[in-house]
Amino acid sequence: MQYQIIKYGTDAYTASLNLRHETLRVPLGMDLFDGSYDDLSNEARYFHFGAFSDDGELLASVLGIPTSTKEVRIKQMVVSKTLQNQGVGKRLFMAFEAFLLNLGFKEFILHARMTAHGFYLNMGYQILGDKFQEVGLDHYKMRKTFFPSSD
Numbered sequence: 001m002q003y004q005i006i007k008y009g010t011d012a013y014t015a016s017l018n019l020r021h022e023t024l025r026v027p028l029g030m031d032l033f034d035g036s037y038d039d040l041s042n043e044a045r046y047f048h049f050g051a052f053s054d055d056g057e058l059l060a061s062v063l064g065i066p067t068s069t070k071e072v073r074i075k076q077m078v079v080s081k082t083l084q085n086q087g088v089g090k091r092l093f094m095a096f097e098a099f100l101l102n103l104g105f106k107e108f109i110l111h112a113r114m115t116a117h118g119f120y121l122n123m124g125y126q127i128l129g130d131k132f133q134e135v136g137l138d139h140y141k142m143r144k145t146f147f148p149s150s151d
């Protein structure tokens with residue numbers, strides 16, 4: 001298994017869109033591509049990262065949106081259904097965090113589905129505030145700070 005950046009516009013990027021669509025949107029009766037909820041127009045400036053099998057198949061992906069020079073919002077973490085609960089998500093997430101830290105980001109924010117927030121607790125994230133609704137599902141805002149902020 002290889003954990004590496006996905007370049008925008010490549011076949012791997014298209015595979016990640018399809019995985020996000022199938023895993024996160026189809027079960028909710030939504031369509032990632034129809035523009036009704038997801039805005040894909042800014043994705044060239046996002047960080048895309050994936051887990052690949054030895055023969056190059058995309059098995060999991062995640063993206064990050066820089067919101068300042070220090071903060072990044074992590075979104076749409078997905079592992080292919082047949083590979084969930086086998087440690088792929090954890091290894092991908094750790095590799096992505098290391099990649100983002102290397103770029104200078106120190107504060108990581110995400111909106112976790114209630115059903116998945118235990119995964120992020122496991123990864124050292126803390127819940128911020130009360131649960132809220134997004135895409136019709138309960139979510140928690142969560143954060144992980146790697147170094148104390150001096151400001």
Ligand SMILES: CC(C)(COP(=O)(O)OP(=O)(O)OC[C@H]1O[C@@H](n2cnc3c(N)ncnc32)[C@H](O)[C@@H]1OP(=O)(O)O)[C@@H](O)C(=O)NCCC(=O)NCCS
Pocket residue numbers: 023024076077078079080083084085086087088089090091111112113115116117118119122
């Ligand atoms: C949530 C998801 C990304 C986790 O990836 P994964 O590969 O299945 O998780 P891992 O096997 O790497 O699990 C790592 C650890 O987190 C825990 N964990 C995984 N999913 C969990 C969940 N939904 N709730 C609580 N804990 C969870 C595991 O038990 C494991 O704990 P351990 O290290 O003590 O053994 C994946 O299951 C997934 O794609 N789910 C569907 C899409 C989704 O909900 N994405 C998140 C949107 S916010």
